Amino acid sequence: MATDQDDLRRKALAIHERLCAVYGCPIAYFHSLDPLSELISSLLSHRTRNADSGRAFKALRARYADWALLRDAPVAEVEETIQGVTWPEQKAPRLKAVLAAITERHGSLTLDFLAGMPVAEARAWLEGIPGVGPKTSAAVLSFSTLRQAALPVDSHHHRVAQRTGLIPRSMSVGPSHVALAAQLPADWDAQQIYDNHEVMMLHGQRCCFYRSPACRRCAILDLCPTGQGILHGGEAVEAEGASENAASVRP
Numbered sequence: 001m002a003t004d005q006d007d008l009r010r011k012a013l014a015i016h017e018r019l020c021a022v023y024g025c026p027i028a029y030f031h032s033l034d035p036l037s038e039l040i041s042s043l044l045s046h047r048t049r050n051a052d053s054g055r056a057f058k059a060l061r062a063r064y065a066d067w068a069l070l071r072d073a074p075v076a077e078v079e080e081t082i083q084g085v086t087w088p089e090q091k092a093p094r095l096k097a098v099l100a101a102i103t104e105r106h107g108s109l110t111l112d113f114l115a116g117m118p119v120a121e122a123r124a125w126l127e128g129i130p131g132v133g134p135k136t137s138a139a140v141l142s143f144s145t146l147r148q149a150a151l152p153v154d155s156h157h158h159r160v161a162q163r164t165g166l167i168p169r170s171m172s173v174g175p176s177h178v179a180l181a182a183q184l185p186a187d188w189d190a191q192q193i194y195d196n197h198e199v200m201m202l203h204g205q206r207c208c209f210y211r212s213p214a215c216r217r218c219a220i221l222d223l224c225p226t227g228q229g230i231l232h233g234g235e236a237v238e239a240e241g242a243s244e245n246a247a248s249v250r251p
């Protein structure tokens, strides 16, 4: 007997295939950073425009020849270096604390050892570091040279998932990582998982806008109760709590 979860899996796959046709899968990886650099980049990107976090990452790279120097640098110096990101006064001490925690827990400042771990174990190891949540752990494993099958969910991806009914409106970004990953085929490889995140994010950026979604030209309108409500029932778009300006996980 088909369950609700089976229906959600079928719908997630249909949305994926439709959006892949629109945005062109497989989608090229945008980064080839080692996992530690990807973690730093990801921490900088929180609620920050991609261009600004990219500039801050380059400034850190230019100032610190290796990440141990960043870990040991005065916090005021780090804060000054990453000016331009949102909340540099919080991110500077957090960056240093995360690097110190990795050094303490692993014995040296690297994340290359994650390559030998199953994805779930690697994510749990990363999320054991204060300040590292599911979005960041998935970004490190997926976007870095580790190229592992982990699904990040950014604010755009989350909004599309809510509106299409893949997750409830009340589900926040954190728990949505487990719910959305569970809807994807278990045998998908890293590229397919990455593609799923990318097409959902791109759709949020280019069509399913925060305030005025372009439902009339949406490729998944027939799969989306929100879009049908807007077009046929005059339903207003609800604010789900993530702003249009919220940054993607992509630095």
Ligand code: SF4
Binding pocket: 160, 163, 164, 207, 208, 209, 213, 214, 215, 216, 218, 219, 220, 221, 224, 225, 226, 227, 228
């Ligand atoms: S139909 Fe509208 S609300 Fe639904 S995914 Fe498309 S753009 Fe977003």
